[in-house]
Amino acid sequence: MSKNSVTLIDVAKQAGVALVTASRALNGTGFVSDETRKKVVAAAKALGYSPNLSAKILKGGRPNLLGLAVSNLQSSVINEIISAVSLAAKQAGLDLIIYNASTELGAPKQQDINRVLGGLCEGILLVLPTAQEGLLAEFESSSVPVVLINYWRNETRLPTVRGDNYEGSRAAVEHLIGLGHSRIAFITGSSYTGQSQERQRGYQDALKQAGIRPVKSLVVQGDFTQSGGFEAAQQLLAQPKRPTAIFAANDAMAMGAMDALKERGLQIPGDVSVVGFDDSPASNHVYPRLTTVRQPLSDIGEQAVRLILQRIRGSSPAEGGDDAPIELPSTLVIRDSCGPAPEAVLG
Amino acid sequence: MSKNSVTLIDVAKQAGVALVTASRALNGTGFVSDETRKKVVAAAKALGYSPNLSAKILKGGRPNLLGLAVSNLQSSVINEIISAVSLAAKQAGLDLIIYNASTELGAPKQQDINRVLGGLCEGILLVLPTAQEGLLAEFESSSVPVVLINYWRNETRLPTVRGDNYEGSRAAVEHLIGLGHSRIAFITGSSYTGQSQERQRGYQDALKQAGIRPVKSLVVQGDFTQSGGFEAAQQLLAQPKRPTAIFAANDAMAMGAMDALKERGLQIPGDVSVVGFDDSPASNHVYPRLTTVRQPLSDIGEQAVRLILQRIRGSSPAEGGDDAPIELPSTLVIRDSCGPAPEAVLG
DNA sequence: CTGAAAGCGCTTACAG
DNA sequence: CTGAAAGCGCTTACAG
Numbered sequence: 001m002s003k004n005s006v007t008l009i010d011v012a013k014q015a016g017v018a019l020v021t022a023s024r025a026l027n028g029t030g031f032v033s034d035e036t037r038k039k040v041v042a043a044a045k046a047l048g049y050s051p052n053l054s055a056k057i058l059k060g061g062r063p064n065l066l067g068l069a070v071s072n073l074q075s076s077v078i079n080e081i082i083s084a085v086s087l088a089a090k091q092a093g094l095d096l097i098i099y100n101a102s103t104e105l106g107a108p109k110q111q112d113i114n115r116v117l118g119g120l121c122e123g124i125l126l127v128l129p130t131a132q133e134g135l136l137a138e139f140e141s142s143s144v145p146v147v148l149i150n151y152w153r154n155e156t157r158l159p160t161v162r163g164d165n166y167e168g169s170r171a172a173v174e175h176l177i178g179l180g181h182s183r184i185a186f187i188t189g190s191s192y193t194g195q196s197q198e199r200q201r202g203y204q205d206a207l208k209q210a211g212i213r214p215v216k217s218l219v220v221q222g223d224f225t226q227s228g229g230f231e232a233a234q235q236l237l238a239q240p241k242r243p244t245a246i247f248a249a250n251d252a253m254a255m256g257a258m259d260a261l262k263e264r265g266l267q268i269p270g271d272v273s274v275v276g277f278d279d280s281p282a283s284n285h286v287y288p289r290l291t292t293v294r295q296p297l298s299d300i301g302e303q304a305v306r307l308i309l310q311r312i313r314g315s316s317p318a319e320g321g322d323d324a325p326i327e328l329p330s331t332l333v334i335r336d337s338c339g340p341a342p343e344a345v346l347g
Numbered sequence: 348m349s350k351n352s353v354t355l356i357d358v359a360k361q362a363g364v365a366l367v368t369a370s371r372a373l374n375g376t377g378f379v380s381d382e383t384r385k386k387v388v389a390a391a392k393a394l395g396y397s398p399n400l401s402a403k404i405l406k407g408g409r410p411n412l413l414g415l416a417v418s419n420l421q422s423s424v425i426n427e428i429i430s431a432v433s434l435a436a437k438q439a440g441l442d443l444i445i446y447n448a449s450t451e452l453g454a455p456k457q458q459d460i461n462r463v464l465g466g467l468c469e470g471i472l473l474v475l476p477t478a479q480e481g482l483l484a485e486f487e488s489s490s491v492p493v494v495l496i497n498y499w500r501n502e503t504r505l506p507t508v509r510g511d512n513y514e515g516s517r518a519a520v521e522h523l524i525g526l527g528h529s530r531i532a533f534i535t536g537s538s539y540t541g542q543s544q545e546r547q548r549g550y551q552d553a554l555k556q557a558g559i560r561p562v563k564s565l566v567v568q569g570d571f572t573q574s575g576g577f578e579a580a581q582q583l584l585a586q587p588k589r590p591t592a593i594f595a596a597n598d599a600m601a602m603g604a605m606d607a608l609k610e611r612g613l614q615i616p617g618d619v620s621v622v623g624f625d626d627s628p629a630s631n632h633v634y635p636r637l638t639t640v641r642q643p644l645s646d647i648g649e650q651a652v653r654l655i656l657q658r659i660r661g662s663s664p665a666e667g668g669d670d671a672p673i674e675l676p677s678t679l680v681i682r683d684s685c686g687p688a689p690e691a692v693l694g
Numbered sequence: 695c696t697g698a699a700a701g702c703g704c705t706t707a708c709a710g
Numbered sequence: 711c712t713g714a715a716a717g718c719g720c721t722t723a724c725a726g
Contacts, residue, residue, distance in 0.1 A: 005490075007702095007703060008703065008704065017712080017713090018712065018713045019713085019714095020706090020713060020714080021711090021713070023704070023705060023706095024705090024711095024712090027705085029705085030706095030711085031711050031712085032711070033711060036711080050462050052405070052466055054400075054401040054402070054404040054405040054466060054467070054702085054703080054704090055405050055702070055704040055705085055718090056703080057718090058399070058401040058405055058702090058703080058704070058718045059704050059705045059706075059717085060705070060706080061704070061705055061706090065463070073426045074423075079420045079426070083421070083447075086447045086449060086451075086452055095446075095462070095463045096446075097444040097446060097463060098445040098446070099442075099443075099444060099445070100430075100443060102433060104430065104434070105433055105434060111397070112442075115397050115442070116400075116412070116444060117444075119399055119400040119401060120467065226632040227632070255632070262634060285573040285574070285603070285606070287609060355720065364697090366697085366719095366720085367696075367697060367698080367721080368697070370720070370721060370722095371721090374721085376722090377695085377696095377722095378696085379696085380696090383696085398719085398720075399720070401718085401719080402718070402719035402720040402721085403720060404720095405701095405702045405703065405704085405718090405719080405720075406701080406719080406722075407702070407721075407722080408720070408722090
């Protein structure tokens with residue numbers, strides 16, 4: 001099973017020391033003379049020794065392994081989170097293994113995640129935005145430290161790191177208002193994650209604060225997919241008084257909306273402005289380049305790794321404390337898909 | 348470390364049998380009476396027992412773990428491969444852990460992959476299209492079975508499963524020729540993986556077979572990115588005699604080319620037809636929907652799992668045999684981005 | 695069909 | 711600072 005059968009015993013023999021000493025030298029545990037340490041390290045290197053993770057784990061040693069379970073590998077946001085976590089873990093000297101708890105493979109089960117990741121890893125990072133309360137409750141009683149990433153759906157006592165949705169959303173809508181728009185539509189996502197609601201709340205509050213009366217027909221149901229955004233936009237454009245700006249709860253829907261606008265021969269942003277959410281890679285490549293909101297994904301990765309490390313090393317200041325979720329600020333990324341409201345131009 | 352401290356001993360006690368018997372009952376190994384087995388299984392369930400993977404592995408047991416190392420998590424093709432492998436692994440009763448050997452984290456090292464995956468998994472699947480010969484050579488001498496997915500770059504003795512590039516590419520170009528095109532441009536990808544070359548070979552052979560003289564200026568260097576495709580297309584369109592069709596070595600570049608065409612006010616496919624490669628999710632959402640070539644990604648996942656299972660269980664018919672790579676046929680996905688060549692329409 | 699013993703490779707007390 | 715012993719949780723021969 002293991003790559004080569006070089007064991008710690010071989011290293012010890014080669015270095016002319018006892019097994020224990022070799023272990024200590026390699027792990028930097030306990031007292032070893034510098035000379036001995038050098039001999040052992042040299043021997044290990046010469047033999048191409050790499051420790052047997054299983055044995056290490058079994059003995060309660062630090063395998064230096066972090067687990068990451070994700071519910072979706074097709075999402076650009078989740079993939080960026082994975083990249084960020086990978087980098088942060090590497091910088092912290094941790095190896096990362098990823099478990100695909102995709103809903104395509106059936107509902108993510110704590111049992112599965114724990115069977116695979118729980119026995120191997122020192123800590124587990126969870127990117128399961130759709131997870132239900134029950135699933136999380138199981139993790140709460142787990143003995144392996146767990147940190148939640150980008151989770152909003154339910155209340156939970158698990159430590160959480162997430163990007164802001166509300167303020168970013170407000171900023172987007174305020175940007176439109178600043179451009180003179182008042183007929184601003186919102187395309188919602190599906191309600192499974194709680195993120196769409198947060199974004200909608202930001203939309204509503206921004207309107208309210210600007211003294212703009214909310215128009216019910218300007219809020220249309222979407223589902224986070226491009227075709228959903230396309231259809232939602234068609235619905236909006238079929239209305240007698242069409243909006244001058246469309247804010248979609250994510251980029252995919254914003255792009256769908258752009259398609260719908262183009263199909264009608266409407267100019268973006270000349271006739272209608274469009275804003276998305278996520279700053280997906282594609283958002284910078286569509287024409288016109290999409291104005292959108294970006295979550296601080298690398299910060300999220302870093303903070304999540306920092307948090308889990310605290311729990312693992314037991315140096316958490318508030319042990320067992322129900323700290324409030326860490327919420328990192330999103331930023332508005334202004335590109336080319338928004339312009340002055342047509343009325344404002346005429347006025 | 349482990350989720351709960353229920354061990355096999357607890358189960359055995361609860362069931363009123365010896366430790367060994369419990370082990371056998373749960374693993375289906377050796378002889379156990381039906382009655383005993385039921386008792387043990389019930390006890391295990393009641394206690395919420397889940398075996399300690401480390402101990403299992405250490406004893407040479409079957410952890411039922413498969414490893415998958417990937418070089419890039421931003422690629423839609425690789426993500427579809429991950430999904431396919433996840434599904435195939437699950438169906439085979441295997442758990443899958445993924446290791447991010449992304450080039451962003453430094454060059455993928457066999458040492459890293461093996462340290463993490465090698466000690467834990469029964470077999471390793473590699474999606475490392477950019478891997479150099481040296482890296483692969485290290486895996487060849489590894490004692491853990493390894494299977495390569497979608498690898499072309501170099502010769503290797505490692506068992507390989509991959510999607511066809513050449514024939515799919517030919518089919519795409521023949522489709523264009525069938526529509527009356529003869530000024531067909533090709534935008535290459537970067538040369539790091541060997542895939543672009545394969546696709547170019549298909550392009551050239553299709554032209555040759557149709558008796559169309561290759562025009563050097565119609566082959567332009569790209570880099571697999573959308574902006575690369577955009578620039579390559581601009582180059583093509585700046586030529587005195589512009590192509591009537593553009594075949595890009597992947598979808599991202601094809602979309603970039605579409606952007607360039609739109610910017611020039613050219614109709615797709617009225618003025619210029621466009622074909623991509625990959626059938627990325629976005630290709631079905633751009634306007635017009637992109638005609639492209641699709642690799643049989645789920646077949647690839649299934650075959651790769653089948654192959655690695657053969658190696659693991661040692662039931663490989665040609666043990667140690669240097670079987671030729673398994674190459675699965677790609678298919679042309681015809682959508683809306685190709686039409687009759689303008690000349691043909693006029694003629 | 696069932697059980698007692700040995701040992702996978704390592705680390706953590708416990709002695710020198 | 712170094713070493714001999716015990717044991718993590720399991721499975722695989724070896725006896726009954």
